[in-house]
Amino acid sequence: MNNRPPIPNEIKRAVRQRCGFGCVICGLPLYEYEHMEEWAIVQRHKEDEITLLCRMHHGMKTDGLLPVEEVRIANNDPYNKKVGVSKNVLMSYSGQDVSFYLGTSLFKLHGLQDGSFFTPLVVDGLPMVGFRVEQGKLLLNFIAFDESNKLILKIEDSELVYDTNQWDIEWIAQSLTIREGKGKILLQLKFDPPGIIRFVKGRVLRNGIELLVGKDYLFNTNNRNFFGSIHTENCGIGFSIGDPIPNGGVGVALSNINRYQFDRTEARKFLRKSLSDRRLTSQSTRTQ
Ligand SMILES: [Zn+2]
Structure with a gap:
């Protein structure tokens, strides 16, 4: 039946x-x-x-x-x-080739050596996403905060734990979604082991900084920086927002972030305009 x-x-x-x-x-x-x-x-x-x-x-x-x-x-x-927190889940990451997707942006590293680090995303000098190999084992590290700078999810050496004081957390197969309210996604991750993690959509938040991750764009609300797709390969640090800018090979860095005196409503308007401008541009390119 x-x-x-x-x-x-x-x-x-x-x-x-x-x-x-x-x-x-x-x-x-x-x-x-x-x-x-x-x-x-x-x-x-x-x-x-x-x-x-x-x-x-x-x-x-x-x-x-x-x-x-x-x-x-x-x-x-x-x-x-x-x-107040979930039981930990050990994620199965392995190998030396790793990729971190932020929307459609991709930060990739081949041949991660024992004892070395790959940090695809850094905010204010703090690694938000990191991979390292220790004694031949690939370890994934990830942290996410809410607007009040509270840690809501942590993956420490591949062990995932979340704060259960959230409006909604839903884990279906490879996708983990944290919602702030109905239809409001704070964070959606997709785990694709052995070497891939995707920040599908949501908000990267830390110390008053907000990076919106959309389906095909990244947007820093504070400084109104709009990006289509960023792609770095074999940069030890992929994307750094805030200060200090880490030493060493940083792919893309956004510095001097306007943390407090920025207009969120105006920024959202700017984002909508950037998205519609881009659609118009891609349409006119296609029709030419
Ligand atoms: Zn049980």
Whole structure:
């Protein structure tokens, strides 16, 4: 009998929020939606009858090794809600060839040597994304902040943890999305191991700096710098925003950022104009 309708998105989100964006038993961010009431009996999707379980705990429940009563207890007091951060997930990165996509911009490095670093994105001298090889092992590092400079997601030597005090965090297959509100994506990452990580869209935030990452553009709101695609290859540092500018081979650097006295509304208008100008230019080039 496979005519069960899908769980509506609004209900899924409410379940994620209530469960702290992870398995209610162990906190793992890789989870499935589980009906605590037998579907065959209730045949309905009700938010308070659904919980999150990781694959292991889901399997244990199905096999009768995890009583539903235990699940209900955990559902009333989810692991991540108690701790405030998710359980860590070890990402499987390996090899020596790495790529970081920021929208459609690409920062790439071949043949990363043992003991050396590749830092595709730096803000105010702080590596936001970094790869290094240690004893033949590729390690990914990544940090993201919210507008108030609070760390919301961290990947430290390939171990990912997030702050569960967010409006919404959704992990589906390779994509992890953090939302600030309905339709407002703060950060969307796509993991493509062994060597690729994509910052698909969102906002890079740090110390009053904002870099908007769109589908096919980058935009620094503070100084109204609009970029199509940037591409660097084998630069130890790909893109640096703010100060100090790191020493060594920096691909693209934006310095002297206007942090406080900038007009966000005017900047957004400028961005819309840049995007529509570019569309017009590409249309006229095509028709010529
Ligand atoms: Zn679990």
